[in-house]
Amino acid sequence: MAAQNIADVKGRTEELASVVSAARRKDYIFAIIGVLVLIISMGMLVALLYDLFVDGIPRLSWDFLTSFPSRRPANAGILSAWVGTSLVMLVTACLAIPVGVMAGLYLEEYAPKNWLTDIIEINVSNLAGVPSIIYGLLALGLFVYILGLGRTVLVAGMVLALLILPVVIVATREAVRSIPVALKEGAYGIGADKWQTMWHYIIPAARPGILTGAIVGLSRAIGETAPVITIGALTFIAFLPPAPVQGTPPFVNFDWLSAPFTVMPIQMFNWISRPQEAFHVNAAATGVILLAMSLMMNAIAIWIRYRLRRAHKS
Amino acid sequence: MSVLLFLAAALSVVVTTSIVYILVSESWSFFATIPLWTFLTDTQWTPVFAEPRYGILPLLTATLWSAGIALVIAIPLGTILAVYLSEYARPAVRETIKPMLELLVAVPTVVYGYFALLFLTPLFKQFVPGLAGFNLLVPGIVLGIMTLPYIVSISEDAMRAVPGALREGAYALGMTRFQTAMRVIIPGAFSGITAAYVLGMSRAVGETMILAIAAGQNPNLTSDPREGAATITAYIVQMSMGDLPHGSLAYQTIFAAGLTLFVMTLVFNIIGFFLRRRFREVY
Known part of the structure; x- marks a missing residue:
């Protein structure tokens, strides 16, 4: 047993x-x-x-950066492409950052709890899931034809701004939410009204977070190709838009906004699509520059966020 | 001032409304000429031929093929990687790998396209017999690599959001990390993981440049991913590159194709929304 x-x-x-x-x-x-x-x-x-x-x-050189595209691959460069990208990014940043920050601030600090706010919130998260080429169709139908703005730098900047708007909004909301309530209460306590509190205390305190979101958004916009092709950006541009600054008064001019343009990803796409090997090399060189810009922007954003996290801990 | 802020926030609603309005109004005139039934069932898509045919099926199957291949790659790899990072990896490893994955998100898709067409396709040709120069297989795989960081990032966040007490309880019962992951963490984070899959799916379906570059621009109703075929997005790009007269039927086709794509991503998002609600764990 x-x-x-x-x-x-x-x-x-x-x-x-x-x-x-x-x-x-x-x-x-x-x-x-x-x-x-x-x-x-x-x-x-x-x-x-x-x-x-x-x-x-090996293809990167000063000539590559300062030459226009050409039928001969060895002479071709990306001057018009990088100038176009810079100008489009300028428009995108000027539109997306203020509007995104205002929208984020509204949703976080001003919005009453009602159905309208719910709709806006659901909308922002849904917009982030809409394929970028759909934004391109929106821009083609609305900006290019109904509003008659043409296939210009302005339209490209606008469509990319709409595309990255959700990124900026979400980043702003997170940045504003992470600010200690005591800061706001302190501002109210010394007699600031709501907007003064926002302008002098909340926005400055949220600045690193907003900046991170804006940079990540812009780095997405810089490599975005589909919506810009859809509005009909040209692939072969052998001239530059008029310069934004000039020597004579009023010193700035906005003619460049309505200029035809091309951007780096489109130039790269165009070169990949050609059969000749030499154009593929050009495409790779463009890709290196594009990737370097995009990665650099992201690295800066990650660095800001890292410093921010350390500042919060200490 | 608050009115101005409200207008900025309301802009997002205006954008959505305009997207729907533009897509529907342009497609409306298209469907006035081509019956919806023909559009959905015809097996040929040749809008610029002398005898045009308008069946979305070839574009749709190519889109589903490439997105399907992408998900077959990205979902298992992404889930494994997320579990590994959240449950196994030391914090130092996690803090190094996550930013690197975020850098993968930053790679412009046209660069992925270059990689697919000029590096991976020649490589794959050596051991996949019958692989065409333009094909659905390689861009599908690259699409999977592109969606991987999204899936890892969101599902890892969801797994880390499962309360530590549940994890510790599982360990106290003598479970291994693998058992904890399978029986506690994944069920607990299911709604977040589902959200990650759905986002991956709508990214894969809506991705344009990889496919426009490496999958070819020839509408082709095929059951063989080794062949090339134009996707919905590649078709829109191809048509936009040419000169489309405003108001022509060819111009309207890109909006009809866009509407199809928009409805597809909308359906995925709605499914995702309900799955999330159905499996939401509130802690």
Whole structure:
């Protein structure tokens, strides 16, 4: 009887041990799979960068940056493309940042709790999921034809601003939400009205967060191709828009807003689509510059956020 | 001042309304000429041929093929990576990997297109027999790599939001990290993980440049992803590159195609919304 019991307990212990070791084994196997997946996905990133840089970097030169596109690949450059990208980004930043900050501030600080606010909130999150090419169709139908603005720098800037608006709004809301209530109460306590509180206390305190969101948004806009193609940006531009600043009064001019243009991603797309190898090299060089700009902007944003997190901790 | 702020916030509603208005009004005149039934069932899409046919099916299947391949790549890899980062990785590893994944988001899609067409396709040709120069397989895979960071980032956030007490409870019962992940963390974070999948899906369906570059621009109703086929987005790009007379039927086709795409992403978002509500865990 006693021997039977001992054998029983022993059997169960062994069973338990095998269950535990099986579970441990699965745990271990999953850890290995996790590391493998990590290596694969990072490997893809490395392969992408390596491929692009090996193809593109030898082609980079001062001439490449200061030449217009050409039928001869060796003479072609991206002057009109990078000027176009810079001007479009200027318009996008000037529109998306103020409007996005105002909208974010409204939703976080002013909005009453009612159905209208709910609709706006649902809308903002839905807009973030709309494919970018749909924004392009909106711009083609509304800005280009109904409003008659043409295929210009202004329209491209507007459509990209709409595209990144949700990013700026969400970043603003998060930044405003993370400000301690005491700051606001202090401002009210010394007699500031609502707008004074916002302008002198909330917006400055939220500035790093807003900046991060704006930079991430702009870095998305800089590589965005589809909506700009849809409005009918040209692929071959051998002239520059009129300069925004001039030597004679009134010193600024806004003719560049209504100029035809091309941007770097479109130039790159155009070169990839050609059969000649030499144009592919040009495309890779454009890609290197585009990627460098986009990564640099993101790195700055990550750095600001990192500093912000440390400042919050201390 | 508050009126101005309200107007800025209300702009988002105006944008949505304008998108719907533009898509519907332009498609309306298209569907006045081409019956909706023909549009949905005809198997040919040749709007600029001498004898034009207007069946969306070839574009739609190409879109679904590429998005499907992307998800087959991105969902398992993304979920594994999210579990690994949230449950296994040391904080130092996590803090290094997450910003790197965010950098993957920053890569312009036209660069991904370059990578797909000029690097991966020649590579894959060596061991996938019958792979065409333009095909759906390679851009689908690249699309998966592109959506991966979105899926990892959102589902990892959702997993980390599961209260530590649940995790500790599971460990106290003697569960391994893997068992905790499978039985506690994933069910607990399910609504967030679903949201990540749905976002990945609508990104994959709406992505344009990778497919316009590497999948070709030839509408092709195919069941073989080794062939090239134009997606809805690639078609819109292709037509926009040419000179489209405003008000012509060809001009309206891009809006009809756009409306189809918009309805698809809307359906995904609505499904995602209900899944999220159905599986929401409130802590």
